[in-house]
Structures are given as structure tokens and as C-alpha cells.
Amino acid sequence: MSDCAASEPVRLAERLNHVETSAIRELFKLLGKPGIISFAGGFPDAALFDVDGIREATLAALDSQAGAALQYGATEGLDALREQLAAFMAGKGARDVTATDLIVTTGSQQALDLIGKALISPGDKVIVEAPTFLATIQCFKLYGAELITVPVDDQGADVEALERLIAQHRPKFVYLIPTFGNPSGAQMSLERRRRVLELAVRTRTLVVEDDPYGDLYFDVPPPPSLLALSHEVPGGRACLVHCGSLSKVLSPGLRIGWMVAPPLLLAKATMCKQFSDAHTSTFAQATAAQYLASGRMPATLQRVRGIYAQRAAAMVQALQQTLGAAIDFVPPRGGLFVWARLTGAGGGPTDAVALAQRAIAHGVAFVPGAPFFARDPDVATLRLSFATVDEERIREGVRRLAAALHG
Amino acid sequence: MSDCAASEPVRLAERLNHVETSAIRELFKLLGKPGIISFAGGFPDAALFDVDGIREATLAALDSQAGAALQYGATEGLDALREQLAAFMAGKGARDVTATDLIVTTGSQQALDLIGKALISPGDKVIVEAPTFLATIQCFKLYGAELITVPVDDQGADVEALERLIAQHRPKFVYLIPTFGNPSGAQMSLERRRRVLELAVRTRTLVVEDDPYGDLYFDVPPPPSLLALSHEVPGGRACLVHCGSLSKVLSPGLRIGWMVAPPLLLAKATMCKQFSDAHTSTFAQATAAQYLASGRMPATLQRVRGIYAQRAAAMVQALQQTLGAAIDFVPPRGGLFVWARLTGAGGGPTDAVALAQRAIAHGVAFVPGAPFFARDPDVATLRLSFATVDEERIREGVRRLAAALHG
Missing domain, CATH: 3.40.640.10 (Type I PLP-dependent aspartate aminotransferase-like (Major domain))
Structure with a gap:
């Protein structure tokens, strides 16, 4: 279809000049690599969905x-x-x-x-x-x-x-x-x-x-x-x-x-x-x-909270123990994310965009923080999601992140 | 909440100046009247939905x-x-x-x-x-x-x-x-x-x-x-x-x-x-x-086509027999609608907006055609849907329409 694209009689609206396909979307294309541990997602863990409850609910609705x-x-x-x-x-x-x-x-x-x-x-x-x-x-x-x-x-x-x-x-x-x-x-x-x-x-x-x-x-x-x-x-x-x-x-x-x-x-x-x-x-x-x-819903919430709390704790502990002073973050009290900042301590990197590329080569993915700033991006920031990774893989992912940091 | 509305610190976007809540939406509020026969809808008949097929499909998807x-x-x-x-x-x-x-x-x-x-x-x-x-x-x-x-x-x-x-x-x-x-x-x-x-x-x-x-x-x-x-x-x-x-x-x-x-x-x-x-x-x-x-899907389509064809035929026949020269229309070959025009023959009305109000008083509803024109509305036009009304009620609805026309 590429020859067609050139000949489309399409004149786009002016408003499209204000936005671009997101950098994150491009990064996500790399996540298909086998064996990668992804802290890049922004979504909940599908394994925690209450499929039985939803099935019952949809049958009740249709009946x-x-x-x-x-x-x-x-x-x-x-x-x-x-x-x-x-x-x-x-x-x-x-x-x-x-x-x-x-x-x-x-x-x-x-x-x-x-x-x-x-x-x-x-x-x-x-x-x-x-x-x-x-x-x-x-x-x-x-x-x-x-x-x-x-x-x-x-x-x-x-x-x-x-x-x-x-x-x-x-x-x-x-x-x-x-x-x-x-x-x-x-x-x-x-x-x-x-x-x-x-x-x-x-x-x-x-x-x-x-x-x-x-x-x-x-x-x-x-x-x-x-x-x-x-x-x-x-x-x-x-x-x-x-x-x-x-x-x-x-x-x-x-x-x-x-x-x-x-x-x-x-x-x-x-x-x-x-x-x-x-x-x-x-x-x-x-x-x-x-x-x-x-x-x-109350039981579903309680279960989900408990599991995300465990994963968050695992990530916080692994980051503190494995990366030490190289990154700075406030342990989250809820949600899906650890938001962190590369400190450059010990001569480590401070550019999370460059680190994200290197991390993928080491088998772990995260999202650099810069695109989340509407202006004046802080390129030392990064977002790590613990939501969809179990605790053992979280620790392994953080080890890989350390390897990328030091490599 | 009306006192709050006055105090909302809301400055709307300029683009909202181009549109209004539709006249049809206002008309639809009148349809709750008991016993009304509605040719006003723009939707398919829910009684024809393949509920069993959809139930099976959603269970298959969840399983x-x-x-x-x-x-x-x-x-x-x-x-x-x-x-x-x-x-x-x-x-x-x-x-x-x-x-x-x-x-x-x-x-x-x-x-x-x-x-x-x-x-x-x-x-x-x-x-x-x-x-x-x-x-x-x-x-x-x-x-x-x-x-x-x-x-x-x-x-x-x-x-x-x-x-x-x-x-x-x-x-x-x-x-x-x-x-x-x-x-x-x-x-x-x-x-x-x-x-x-x-x-x-x-x-x-x-x-x-x-x-x-x-x-x-x-x-x-x-x-x-x-x-x-x-x-x-x-x-x-x-x-x-x-x-x-x-x-x-x-x-x-x-x-x-x-x-x-x-x-x-x-x-x-x-x-x-x-x-x-x-x-x-x-x-x-x-x-x-x-x-x-x-x-x-093929069987569903065949069933739906057959029923809408019967209803369309019933409406076309009733309109021709009951309203005669007072309205003009081309019998549809598909879809959900008869699009018609008041001719004024015999001194009948030519304003479908006024007729729509009178029709509701006679227990039948349709949508006047004027809002469907982006400019230069033809106020003599009207849209009649046969999709959700059975044949007997279609004939009764057209009789009521005739009464509104002549009243």
C-alpha cells in the first residue's frame, strides 16, 4: 500500500501539528523480544481479573x-x-x-x-x-x-x-x-x-x-x-x-x-x-x-491491593539494595508505579532515555520519564511499573537494570 | 443543582457555538407517553437481536x-x-x-x-x-x-x-x-x-x-x-x-x-x-x-431482512392507501426508513414540524425532516421508521397519522 499513501488526497487538520505519535509507543514495539522483563506497562495484571465474577455479571445482564x-x-x-x-x-x-x-x-x-x-x-x-x-x-x-x-x-x-x-x-x-x-x-x-x-x-x-x-x-x-x-x-x-x-x-x-x-x-x-x-x-x-x-467488588479490591502491595515492596527493596545511591525515589503508598530519578552517584548515568535502550539489551524494560513532562522534561527520571511482574522476576529485573546502569 | 450551575467557573470552548442539542432529542422526550406508536426511532428492533448467539460468543471469548x-x-x-x-x-x-x-x-x-x-x-x-x-x-x-x-x-x-x-x-x-x-x-x-x-x-x-x-x-x-x-x-x-x-x-x-x-x-x-x-x-x-x-451472521441477516421487508411493505401499503396524495415517497428497497414529503394535496399541511406535534396528540410519533438538512431545510419532509413496530401497529399508526393530517 505504500504507493497509495503517497497519492492519498488527504489534507490533515491543523490540530494534528500539535501532537506526535508517542515515544512510548515506539518503545513498546521493542517489548516483543523474548524473555524481556517489562516494568514498562501502565496496565493492571490480567491474571488478577475476576473473570468468574465478570462472566456471572454478563450472563445476569443478558438474562x-x-x-x-x-x-x-x-x-x-x-x-x-x-x-x-x-x-x-x-x-x-x-x-x-x-x-x-x-x-x-x-x-x-x-x-x-x-x-x-x-x-x-x-x-x-x-x-x-x-x-x-x-x-x-x-x-x-x-x-x-x-x-x-x-x-x-x-x-x-x-x-x-x-x-x-x-x-x-x-x-x-x-x-x-x-x-x-x-x-x-x-x-x-x-x-x-x-x-x-x-x-x-x-x-x-x-x-x-x-x-x-x-x-x-x-x-x-x-x-x-x-x-x-x-x-x-x-x-x-x-x-x-x-x-x-x-x-x-x-x-x-x-x-x-x-x-x-x-x-x-x-x-x-x-x-x-x-x-x-x-x-x-x-x-x-x-x-x-x-x-x-x-x-x-470489595473482595476484588482487597485481593488486588494485597498483591500490588507485595510487588511494590519487592521492587522498593530490590531498588534500594541493588541500585543504592544511583537512583532516588519515594516508595509509593499505592498505585502501579515507582517514579525514580537517576542521581549520577558514583559516575552513573543520568539520561534515562539512553538507559532505557541499554536496559532492553540487558533484558529489562522501563519507560523514561521525559515524555511525561508537558514542558521542560527531566531526562533523569524514569517510571517503573511493578503491577504485572511477580516478586522473583521483579528482583531479577532490577538486577538486569543494575547491569545496564553499570554497563 | 440549579443554583450551582450559575456559579460554575466554566468557560466553554468556542467550537460549542456551532452546535445545539438536537431538536430530535427534545422530541424524543415526548415519546414516553403511554400507548404512543413510534415511527420516530432510528434504531433496530431489540426483539430481533440474536441474544443466544451473543451469549455463546461472549462465553467463548471469556473461556x-x-x-x-x-x-x-x-x-x-x-x-x-x-x-x-x-x-x-x-x-x-x-x-x-x-x-x-x-x-x-x-x-x-x-x-x-x-x-x-x-x-x-x-x-x-x-x-x-x-x-x-x-x-x-x-x-x-x-x-x-x-x-x-x-x-x-x-x-x-x-x-x-x-x-x-x-x-x-x-x-x-x-x-x-x-x-x-x-x-x-x-x-x-x-x-x-x-x-x-x-x-x-x-x-x-x-x-x-x-x-x-x-x-x-x-x-x-x-x-x-x-x-x-x-x-x-x-x-x-x-x-x-x-x-x-x-x-x-x-x-x-x-x-x-x-x-x-x-x-x-x-x-x-x-x-x-x-x-x-x-x-x-x-x-x-x-x-x-x-x-x-x-x-x-448469515442466518441472522436473513431473518432480520425478512422482518424489516415485511414491515416496510406494510408501511408503504398503509401510507399509499390511507394518506394517498397527501404524501409523496419512494418505497425503500432496504434500511429502516421511509422518507416522505407532505404535498399539501387537498389543502393538507406542508409543515412536518407542526404535524409532528399534532401527531403526538393523536398517539403517533415521527421525526420531521428539516433537521437532517445541513442548510436550506425542506420543512415538508418527514422520516418514518418501520423497524420496531409490528405490521398491525404500523397500520394503526398510519391511521393515526391520517387523523393528525386531517385534524
């Missing part, structure tokens, strides 16, 4: 409501699922959220897309964390956003810096992953969460809270989400969008996310969704609704 | 490949489904299309969205049929397209008019529903299909063929799709995008559509999809792949 599960549905989502999702969030402290305060989205990626479509005009400014989720950067850039970055430390986004940036840039909105963010793994402190909400109300700034990882804590639960806290801050809810997902806790393949937003924005996002994909698969929605109704 | 069906997948779609879809199209004459020439989309609505995202810059011109699918109009407008309309008669789009419009406007692309289009129901002739392809090649104009209804013929199959014909016209494939869907023939709830496009555009649409919803539900994709592999 009790085949029409609804297979027919077109409302753009907002199936009522049964919206009610289950409201109840799921209520169980995590967001007690004043009702089914009509949310819409179902095709994964939380679509929530980001709808936020972009409904809010971003070319040239608009949006504040994101440095680092932040790569697909968020690309998604918002595709709508023409100019991204401004706020630094993140182990307590989450720096709220004082955020206040200055809001005053300086008057962004359309601020996008945060306050809990075990991808890639930072950071957990924003309760105090900073309160300050973010107060800042949003005071400066009349919309804040988008992306929360796909909050359920994956290892030991103690994280502080309440901005959504759960918002009832403590008068006016907070009107300034807040909250994106949730079943992808990390149940199954990404269902593509079930959701979005809580104030009424005007929710209506406009729904209209945008109507012309994006009409609605999320009712087949997947009905299955997810039956699963949540079945009562299996 | 044989639970990981793939529940995990993240490639943005392009599951290979197994792409191969089945290529084979499905080969069975309809598109013999040179391979799995890698297409991507899976979240319903064909998403294919339209990706085409808009990848191709339309604000102010770009796009040619569509008058009338055309309402959600296409809104989808392209949201990306800032200026829509130009080409007239449609019972042989499909007027190709001579199309040639003049292409020369005058140099559109980014032309969007056509050549087979049993929504709402026109028209079937483009074989001769016009050839001329469209030749015109596309000669003028180097991209043509988008939307084909969700082509399988739903009543008697003889329609002429080959533009895609199937394109190998007869040198350079044709490089000028052609083809959108397919399982929604009308298997189940809309799965949200399985696909898009065949030349390589550069397919790559760019895939990139856009990555940031729209990452990928289409692998759970739904694996189910659809198993269904197509099961060999049940």
Missing part, C-alpha cells in the same frame, strides 16, 4: 435485560450503572453525589477527551502537573491547549506554585491526579487537597481530579478525594470535575469510566459525547452494573 | 481468551476482530481489504468523529447529502466544518451537482451514505457509484462512504459499495474512506464499528483514537469476533 444490554442507550449512560457508580463513590466518602451528577464515559480517557472538546479552544491555557499522564498531555494538545506545568513533590502538586500560576495564566482549568498519580505515584496530602479546593473557589478556577488509582492503596487509605472533600468547602463542587474508572480495579477492557461535573459542563460534555460515540457500550455498562450490584 | 477480552488492547482493535471484519466485507465484494486496512471504532459514530478530528480545521468545507444523518452534521460542525449540501433523489446523490460543488468549494472531503441512507432511504445506482469514484480520483477528492444499512436489503442486494467497486477504478482506494457498523445488523449496544482508510489517514485516525478512548471495549470486540467466527 435479565438483554434488550437494554444490546440496544442503543442514553448518551449519559445506563441508569442502573450510574446508580451503582454513585453508590461506589459514596462508599469512599462522596456522599452527596447522585446518579444524575455523573455520566458514563468510554474509559476515563474519554472523560479527558470530552473535557478537552467542551472546554479547550486553541491557545487556551491548562495547568497540569510535572510530570503527568502522557495521554492527557496529547489529548489536551490536540484541542490546541497551551500546557503550563506545576511541580509535584511527594506531597503532590505544589499549591503555592499553583496559586501563582493561576494568577499569572488564568487557565481554563487545572488537571490533577492527586492520588498515586501516573507517573509520579505521589499522594497529595489532606492539607494540600483542602487548599486546592479553597484556591479553586477563591480564584473561580475549574479543577479536574483524575482518580483511576485511588482504590489501589497498599496499607492505609489515602486522604479523601477532592470530590469527597468538596462538601466541606462551600462552592467546591461547582468548581470540580472528577473522573473515575473501573479500568485499574476491575477490567480495562470494559472501557467503563465516569465523570462527575457541575450541571452546565456535564450537559455540554454529554452533547459532545453524543457526537463522539453516541454512548458507551451498553453491553459493557450492563455487565459493570451487575458486577457492582453483585457485591464482589 | 478462550479472558485476558485479551478484559485487558487493554491495541488502539487499532483486536486482530481477531479486524480479520473477521475484513472477511465480512470480502463476502460483500470488497476482496482486497485486509485486516490492516481497517481500525475498529466505538460504533461508526466514532469513525465520523475521528474523521472530523483528523481532517477538519475550523472553516474547512465538507460536502454532505441533503438530507443526511443528523449526528454527522453535528459531529462535523463541532470541528468547525462549513457544510455544503448536494441534492439527493431516488438514485442517490446528484453526481453532476457534486462535480460542480467540488470544483467550486474544494472540500476537505465528501460524505455520502450511498445505500439506504438515513434519512433518505435512497439507493445510489451502480452507474452513479462508478461516477463518484471516477470523480474522486479525477479531482483528487477524498470520499467518505458511510455504510451501516447496506446489509438490510429487502429483495435483491444493492449495488456493490464504493469500497467493493473501488478496485475497478484505478486510484479509487486511495481516495476512499469506508465506515461500517454491526449496530444495525447485530447489536448497537456492542458499539462495534470500523473504518477502512488509506494508510496515512488510517494512522492519523488511530492516533486521534488513542487520545479519544484508547481503544474500543475489548470485551465487546472479543464477543463480536467470536460471533462472526461462529458463522451465525
